[in-house]
Amino acid sequence: MAAVRTSSEIGFNRVAIVAVLLVTIIFLAPIYWIASTAFKPRNLATTIPPTVVFQPEISPFVKLFTKRSQLRSPPTPEEYAAAPWWERVVFDGGEKIVRDGKGQVQWSGYPSRFLNSLIIAITSTVLAVGMGTFTAYGFSRFKVKGEADLLFFILSTRMLPPVVVAIPMFLMYRAVGLNDTHVGLIILYTAFNLSFSVWLMKGFMDEIPKEYEEAALVDGYTRMEAFFKIVLPEAATGIAATAVFCFITAWNEYAFALIMTNRRAQTAPPFIPSQVGSGLPDWTVIAAGTFLFLLPVAIFTFLLRNHLLRGMSFGAIRK
Amino acid sequence: MPPPFLFLQTGAGVLATTMITTLERSSRAAARGLSDMSIRNLFIIPTVLFLIVFNIFPLIYSLGYSFTDFRASTNAPANFVGLQNYRDLLNDPYVWSNFAITAKYVIISVAGQLLVGFGVAMLLNRDIPLKGLITTLLLLPMMLSMAVVGLFWKLLYDPSWGVINYALGLGNFEWLADPKMALYAVALTDIWMWSPFVMLLSLAGLSAVPKHLYEAAAIDRAGPFYTFFRITLPLVAPILMIAVIFRTMEAFKTFDLAYILTSQPTAELISIRLYKMAFQEWQTGRSCAMAYIVLIMVLAITNIYVKYLNKVKER
Numbered sequence: 001m002a003a004v005r006t007s008s009e010i011g012f013n014r015v016a017i018v019a020v021l022l023v024t025i026i027f028l029a030p031i032y033w034i035a036s037t038a039f040k041p042r043n044l045a046t047t048i049p050p051t052v053v054f055q056p057e058i059s060p061f062v063k064l065f066t067k068r069s070q071l072r073s074p075p076t077p078e079e080y081a082a083a084p085w086w087e088r089v090v091f092d093g094g095e096k097i098v099r100d101g102k103g104q105v106q107w108s109g110y111p112s113r114f115l116n117s118l119i120i121a122i123t124s125t126v127l128a129v130g131m132g133t134f135t136a137y138g139f140s141r142f143k144v145k146g147e148a149d150l151l152f153f154i155l156s157t158r159m160l161p162p163v164v165v166a167i168p169m170f171l172m173y174r175a176v177g178l179n180d181t182h183v184g185l186i187i188l189y190t191a192f193n194l195s196f197s198v199w200l201m202k203g204f205m206d207e208i209p210k211e212y213e214e215a216a217l218v219d220g221y222t223r224m225e226a227f228f229k230i231v232l233p234e235a236a237t238g239i240a241a242t243a244v245f246c247f248i249t250a251w252n253e254y255a256f257a258l259i260m261t262n263r264r265a266q267t268a269p270p271f272i273p274s275q276v277g278s279g280l281p282d283w284t285v286i287a288a289g290t291f292l293f294l295l296p297v298a299i300f301t302f303l304l305r306n307h308l309l310r311g312m313s314f315g316a317i318r319k
Numbered sequence: 320m321p322p323p324f325l326f327l328q329t330g331a332g333v334l335a336t337t338m339i340t341t342l343e344r345s346s347r348a349a350a351r352g353l354s355d356m357s358i359r360n361l362f363i364i365p366t367v368l369f370l371i372v373f374n375i376f377p378l379i380y381s382l383g384y385s386f387t388d389f390r391a392s393t394n395a396p397a398n399f400v401g402l403q404n405y406r407d408l409l410n411d412p413y414v415w416s417n418f419a420i421t422a423k424y425v426i427i428s429v430a431g432q433l434l435v436g437f438g439v440a441m442l443l444n445r446d447i448p449l450k451g452l453i454t455t456l457l458l459l460p461m462m463l464s465m466a467v468v469g470l471f472w473k474l475l476y477d478p479s480w481g482v483i484n485y486a487l488g489l490g491n492f493e494w495l496a497d498p499k500m501a502l503y504a505v506a507l508t509d510i511w512m513w514s515p516f517v518m519l520l521s522l523a524g525l526s527a528v529p530k531h532l533y534e535a536a537a538i539d540r541a542g543p544f545y546t547f548f549r550i551t552l553p554l555v556a557p558i559l560m561i562a563v564i565f566r567t568m569e570a571f572k573t574f575d576l577a578y579i580l581t582s583q584p585t586a587e588l589i590s591i592r593l594y595k596m597a598f599q600e601w602q603t604g605r606s607c608a609m610a611y612i613v614l615i616m617v618l619a620i621t622n623i624y625v626k627y628l629n630k631v632k633e634r
Contacts, residue, residue, distance in 0.1 A: 013446075016447075020443055020447060023439050028456060033471075034471040037474070046480040134365075141359075142358075150367065159620075159624075160374070161613060164614050167381055168378065168607070170597075171391060172377060187373060194366060223352060224352055254464065254574075255574050269464050269467060273470045297462050301462045305451070309520070316561065317523055
């Protein structure tokens with residue numbers, strides 16, 4: 001290639017590099033903005049011109065986790081001195097943390113939503129990937145009549161708009177008392193992710209040479225033993241990648257959670273926007289909640305980077 | 320384009336045949352442990368059953384309701400009304416306008432993603448320092464929750480103190496509260512979020528173009544336009560097509576992003592209309608009929624998508 005490179009091409013290369021940098025900055029700016037707002041003092045969150053340089057604060061995160069009320073009068077110096085650091089930052093913002101009769105700090109709605117998200121996303125991921133791995137192996141290694149139709153059927157369940165499925169599910173869940181329960185959402189997310197997990201895992205299974213198990217079978221392993229001792233370890237990377245994709249999907253899901261839950265089993269995605277609802281929202285607290293919620297996904301994206309293409313195309317395109 | 324009960328038939332048919340084949344004494348491994356046949360059935364049937372129970376059965380349930388005037392908010396029994404719901408919906412100009420809005424939204428956002436995504440991929444397809452890191456960073460938006468992305472774009476779009484108006488010097492420009500602008504604002508956010516997806520697929524396509532073709536073109540003194548239209552584009556086209564179909568399908572279903580960003584009727588996508596009909600107006604029977612109309616459209620697009628995927632895979 002180098003031999004046919006002209007000076008104008010090298011010049012174009014430089015322009016392209018600058019353009020790439022610009023595009024990267026533009027694409028990351030919204031994410032940077034939400035992250036930086038999460039560390040701003042409240043009065044700097046919505047200034048004109050926007051505040052770029054500021055002393056970062058942890059107070060939005062303290063406020064995120066606690067229930068607060070307006071201070072009617074400033075705390076006495078003794079009160080202020082006796083308060084732990086996290087209570088002082090709330091005092092500084094003109095608010096106080098609500099405590100119950102025994103002096104226990106009252107939590108906000110956020111931690112329970114975050115926990116719900118964790119429980120529901122992890123459980124449904126384990127179920128979907130578990131079942132998906134077995135099914136993918138079945139499709140990969142054995143002849144199945146009408147395999148193409150069956151795989152299409154499996155995929156099509158994923159393609160339905162959530163609201164379409166949610167209407168009958170809502171009625172059925174109401175009839176059996178599964179509305180606003182963890183189990184209800186776990187079942188829905190498992191069903192939703194199962195098709196994805198089957199498709200993706202089938203790709204990974206197809207890549208493991210059949211000869212491995214055949215050798216094991218000749219050595220006297222049963223098919224089950226060969227599956228657990230030979231195939232599963234070989235498929236570990238694929239299983240991990242599939243699991244991360246399923247987790248992210250369940251973690252991010254909004255429509256089902258909005259319709260099926262309202263309090264007890266509510267996850268973070270419908271809860272975070274609902275905070276904006278009334279009055280003048282404290283955007284630093286909302287940004288803090290968003291930041292914490294997006295953090296796991298950002299970390300997983302880095303871990304997954306070599307499998308993103310495959311996962312996002314349902315295993316259709318491999319590198 | 321088979322309606323869902325055909326899937327059920329296929330599903331039941333396959334179940335029946337697998338059960339029959341289980342009875343055949345066939346496998347040589349049967350002597351030790353489970354036979355291959357029973358392992359296959361054990362591995363596949365639970366998943367298929369699970370999907371039938373939690374995906375297909377609800378749809379049959381709602382098909383029944385789509386012929387009634389049922390309202391889930393009251394205890395009144397459902398009355399059979401035949402095709403009335405379907406007739407009303409298809410004669411409702413409001414519903415047609417929702418479809419038109421959705422079509423407009425799909426075209427704008429998919430075209431935008433295609434242009435930006437493929438453009439960035441062309442830029443990235445060369446030796447660039449930190450290329451891996453940059454690519455991963457660019458992919459971040461599409462991994463995030465649409466609902467939360469919608470929320471923080473609301474902050475960016477704010478007319479009085481939003482960063483976007485400040486950065487572009489637009490003063491107090493209304494993005495989300497202006498009926499004319501709202502849909503474009505939602506599409507713009509969607510383009511930001513999903514261009515990386517097109518970029519990712521395009522990069523895979525571009526890197527698969529054999530280098531010797533470019534070398535040959537250079538030796539023949541082909542210009543950059545000729546090289547692009549005669550070599551690059553035709554070879555990347557199949558993968559771009561996948562990206563387009565996939566994004567079309569997803570954009571058609573969009574709910575979270577538009578629902579959170581704006582309540583303008585001019586940006587009321589079909590999913591939002593459906594949600595309101597079902598869970599705010601509680602017209603359960605009618606919303607079931609509407610869901611079926613949407614369902615048939617989605618299955619049509621899915622069918623095209625899967626056919627195309629299989630075609631590309633075979634190459």
